[in-house]
Amino acid sequence: xxxxxxxxxxxxxxxxxxxxxxxxxxxxxxxxxxxxxxxxxxxxxxxxxxxxxxxxxxxxxxxxxxxxxxxxxxxxxxxxxxxxxxxxxxxxxxxxxxxxxxxxxxxxxxxxxxxxxxxxxxxxxxxxxxxxxxxxxxxxxxxxxxxxxxxxxxxxxxxxxxxxxxxxxxxxxxxxxxxxxxxxxxxxxxxxxxxxxxxxxxxxxxxxxxxxxxxxxxxxxxxxxxxxxxxxxxxxxxxxxxxxxxxxxxxxxxxxxxxxxxxxxxxxxxxxxxxxxxxxxxxx
Amino acid sequence: xxxxxxxxxxxxxxxxxxxxxxxxxxxxxxxxxxxxxxxxxxxxxxxxxxxxxxxxxxxxxx
Numbered sequence: 001x002x003x004x005x006x007x008x009x010x011x012x013x014x015x016x017x018x019x020x021x022x023x024x025x026x027x028x029x030x031x032x033x034x035x036x037x038x039x040x041x042x043x044x045x046x047x048x049x050x051x052x053x054x055x056x057x058x059x060x061x062x063x064x065x066x067x068x069x070x071x072x073x074x075x076x077x078x079x080x081x082x083x084x085x086x087x088x089x090x091x092x093x094x095x096x097x098x099x100x101x102x103x104x105x106x107x108x109x110x111x112x113x114x115x116x117x118x119x120x121x122x123x124x125x126x127x128x129x130x131x132x133x134x135x136x137x138x139x140x141x142x143x144x145x146x147x148x149x150x151x152x153x154x155x156x157x158x159x160x161x162x163x164x165x166x167x168x169x170x171x172x173x174x175x176x177x178x179x180x181x182x183x184x185x186x187x188x189x190x191x192x193x194x195x196x197x198x199x200x201x202x203x204x205x206x207x208x209x210x211x212x213x214x215x216x217x218x219x220x221x222x223x224x225x226x227x228x229x230x231x232x233x234x235x236x237x238x239x240x241x242x243x244x245x246x247x248x249x250x251x252x253x254x255x256x257x258x259x260x261x262x263x264x265x266x267x268x269x270x271x272x273x274x275x276x277x278x279x280x281x282x283x284x
Numbered sequence: 285x286x287x288x289x290x291x292x293x294x295x296x297x298x299x300x301x302x303x304x305x306x307x308x309x310x311x312x313x314x315x316x317x318x319x320x321x322x323x324x325x326x327x328x329x330x331x332x333x334x335x336x337x338x339x340x341x342x343x344x345x346x
Contacts (some may be wrong), residue, residue, distance in 0.1 A: 007309075007311060008311060009313070010309050010311050010312040010313065014309075018309065030309050030310070032309065032310035034311070034326075034338075035326065035327070059344045059345060060341060060343050061343040061344075136343070136344065136345030136346055137345035137346070139345075206345060237346065255346075256346055258345075258346050
């Protein structure tokens with residue numbers, strides 16, 4: 001097969017995917033997005049022709065979104081595609097997609113002004129978590145333990161130049177047992193999951209959260225699949241929060257997955273699985 | 285990636301020599317052994333070169 005990979009930085013994950021493609025004897029067509037010029041209404045760009053599919057691997061959200069749209073515009077199947085990247089990139093939309101399909105999500109309120117944020121938080125009850133609707137690696141997420149905290153956070157947010165910080169996404173704080181779960185979905189299956197332990201309330205491995213292998217119950221495997229199907233992508237990272245009341249919530253779904261720590265602690269060749277399962281899917 | 289021949293490129297910071305595999309992908313990162321700079325491999329036309337690696341931006345990550 002002729003397999004493309006759109007990327008901007010070669011991380012461990014991209015190395016592993018490239019190696020998996022080459023090891024299986026497929027032709028690799030790398031698209032280094034920062035060097036790309038895509039002629040939108042010109043069909044003569046041969047490199048884009050006859051690809052069986054392409055992996056979207058840009059670490060930059062906007063490059064991932066744009067390059068996926070451009071490749072799809074040329075008739076190439078992209079994993080994951082534009083709509084999936086868009087819906088996962090916007091936490092507000094992710095929450096709507098999950099909730100409307102009956103996937104349990106933490107109680108979430110969205111408000112658009114300082115006064116309404118305060119009213120919403122009083123109804124939600126403290127602590128509350130305030131998240132940027134676009135954001136990654138836990139950046140700019142804040143926990144307010146009180147109304148004073150929340151007012152400080154909102155003041156910071158409202159002075160940010162990006163207008164999306166004036167969309168205030170508030171969520172109940174889920175009291176986790178010092179960890180959350182990253183569960184990986186690949187075309188209908190859940191090949192691997194990890195716990196991410198941290199003494200902080202944010203458990204992102206990008207912030208120093210420690211990865212350990214996780215064996216998921218049937219219930220959590222089903223929840224992963226249900227969440228992924230609500231979003232619609234082929235390869236997704238689903239974040240699960242175990243609450244002290246015994247409920248499990250889906251907090252986020254990620255469309256360009258990072259998995260180096262998962263591979264390190266589990267020994268699972270996730271890149272190989274991604275390549276094999278996507279080829280199976282494309283051949284159907 | 286499979287090991288293959290190496291080529292020597294100049295560090296844009298200290299002008300030291302940095303070995304880069306011939307099958308490197310554009311965007312691969314290398315560290316200069318002399319000055320420690322994080323460098324990114326790219327092609328200027330057909331010419332392989334190194335530049336300072338891009339800094340992490342607000343929209344990076346999952």
